[in-house]
Amino acid sequence: MEKEFEGRPNSFFIRLRCLGKRMGITFADGELWREHRQFTVKHLKNVGFGKTAMEAEIKKELQSILNYINEHKSKPINPKTILAMSVMNILWKFTAGERIKEERLNFLLDLLSARSKAFSMAGGWLNQWPWVRFLLPELSGFTLIKQMNQQISDIIEETIAKHKKKSITGDDFMYSFLEEMNEKNNKSYTEEQLKIICLDILIAGSQTTSNVLEFAILTVLRNKVIQDKIFDEISNILGNETPSWADSSRLVYTMAFLLEIQRYFTIVPLAGPRRLLEDVKMDGFLLPKDTTVLIAVGDVHFDPDIWDNPNKFIPERFIDDQGNIKNTEHMYPFGIGRRRCPGDALAKSFIFIVFVGLIQAYRVQCSNGVLPSEEPIIGLISSARPFTAEFVPRQ
Numbered sequence: 596m597e598k599e600f601e602g603r604p605n606s607f608f609i610r611l612r613c614l615g616k617r618m619g620i621t622f623a624d625g626e627l628w629r630e631h632r633q634f635t636v637k638h639l640k641n642v643g644f645g646k647t648a649m650e651a652e653i654k655k656e657l658q659s660i661l662n663y664i665n666e667h668k669s670k671p672i673n674p675k676t677i678l679a680m681s682v683m684n685i686l687w688k689f690t691a692g693e694r695i696k697e698e699r700l701n702f703l704l705d706l707l708s709a710r711s712k713a714f715s716m717a718g719g720w721l722n723q724w725p726w727v728r729f730l731l732p733e734l735s736g737f738t739l740i741k742q743m744n745q746q747i748s749d750i751i752e753e754t755i756a757k758h759k760k761k762s763i764t765g766d767d768f769m770y771s772f773l774e775e776m777n778e779k780n781n782k783s784y785t786e787e788q789l790k791i792i793c794l795d796i797l798i799a800g801s802q803t804t805s806n807v808l809e810f811a812i813l814t815v816l817r818n819k820v821i822q823d824k825i826f827d828e829i830s831n832i833l834g835n836e837t838p839s840w841a842d843s844s845r846l847v848y849t850m851a852f853l854l855e856i857q858r859y860f861t862i863v864p865l866a867g868p869r870r871l872l873e874d875v876k877m878d879g880f881l882l883p884k885d886t887t888v889l890i891a892v893g894d895v896h897f898d899p900d901i902w903d904n905p906n907k908f909i910p911e912r913f914i915d916d917q918g919n920i921k922n923t924e925h926m927y928p929f930g931i932g933r934r935r936c937p938g939d940a941l942a943k944s945f946i947f948i949v950f951v952g953l954i955q956a957y958r959v960q961c962s963n964g965v966l967p968s969e970e971p972i973i974g975l976i977s978s979a980r981p982f983t984a985e986f987v988p989r990q
């Protein structure tokens with residue numbers, strides 16, 4: 596994708612999302628975006644993100660999820676919270692060096708989810724007529740969003756304060772950032788920028804990754820034939836061995852299934868928004884500078900010129916005659932171009948390891964005799980309707 600598409604819109608609504616200023620990574624553009632995206636990706640990698648250390652953390656989280664299911668196995672489980680908590684723990688470990696306490700984590704997840712609901716509700720009003728906040732601060736959702744922004748700021752600020760006192764041991768992204776800010780005296784490195792980058796990572800990473808897994812669990816629950824095929828492959832190839840990302844090249848049907856999940860339930864159906872940095876001619880139309888552009892990734896994933904029977908769930912469409920994975924070049928779950936998702940390594944490994952580990956240990960079945968619907972809730976990111984499942988131990 597061309598450079599002209601690399602901007603982000605500058606609206607009141609987006610500034611509200613970024614705690615009042617257009618900073619961080621997700622909604623910044625120009626030099627601030629370039630510098631801070633590069634710095635964040637490099638320093639997250641330096642502390643182990645995307646490497647063996649991350650895989651070890653994912654395996655620890657898999658074990659916590661299996662323990663949780665084991666303790667609750669007589670009751671139907673809604674997998675949403677436990678999955679989102681696990682992703683959040685990993686993100687926070689590399690960003691801020693600590694595991695978040697369970698009550699804190701629950702509070703944070705509820706806060707992020709209430710915040711995204713409030714944003715969806717307020718979207719129409721506040722986006723079109725920002726002045727409405729002066730007339731109807733309560734009804735427009737403005738007061739609620741401001742309160743939630745304050746709560747989330749407090750949580751991140753508390754962790755920054757612990758880093759300033761050096762009371763967290765080990766290396767993490769916050770320490771790298773504070774060093775750049777204090778010792779190298781780099782002007783764009785401020786505490787406010789650090790806070791918004793942390794918020795970007797938490798918002799962009801947790802619900803997206805856990806939603807993919809939720810759809811995967813929902814689909815095997817609804818389709819016993821597919822679930823048996825996946826289990827047979829895992830038990831033939833891995834036996835009881837803990838899964839690793841390297842096994843993804845051996846578990847071809849399982850990988851094809853997870854790709855089909857990411858196509859069929861495209862989690863981010865409209866990537867962006869982007870702001871055009873220059874006039875652009877496209878298919879004979881002139882798109883003026885500053886136009887907001889959304890990338891219809893979901894449409895590409897259902898394009899009948901690319902996919903046979905796009906409305907059917909067929910994992911085999913990703914397997915060629917030699918039994919290798921094919922067709923990944925038509926998949927854009929993480930967007931496109933230099934603003935493409937920088938968290939794809941964590942998302943892919945987490946989804947694979949946790950899904951394989953779950954199916955290896957448990958048969959997933961319906962909890963009350965009624966199959967839950969696969970109809971997604973469509974929003975900025977798409978999610979499964981709340982459902983419960985029974986996890987029956989395989990041994």
Ligand code: HEM
Binds near residue numbers: 869
């Ligand atoms: C399955 C899980 C995920 C999906 C489907 C997903 C999807 C996306 C997409 C489509 C974009 C591109 C937006 C655009 O084109 O403008 C994006 C951006 C982004 N993602 Fe992800 N993401 C996932 C997981 C993560 C994780 C785990 C992180 C944590 C580091 C993360 C951090 C980000 C950030 C910071 C951006 C903004 C990049 C920029 O503006 O330069 N994402 N994601």
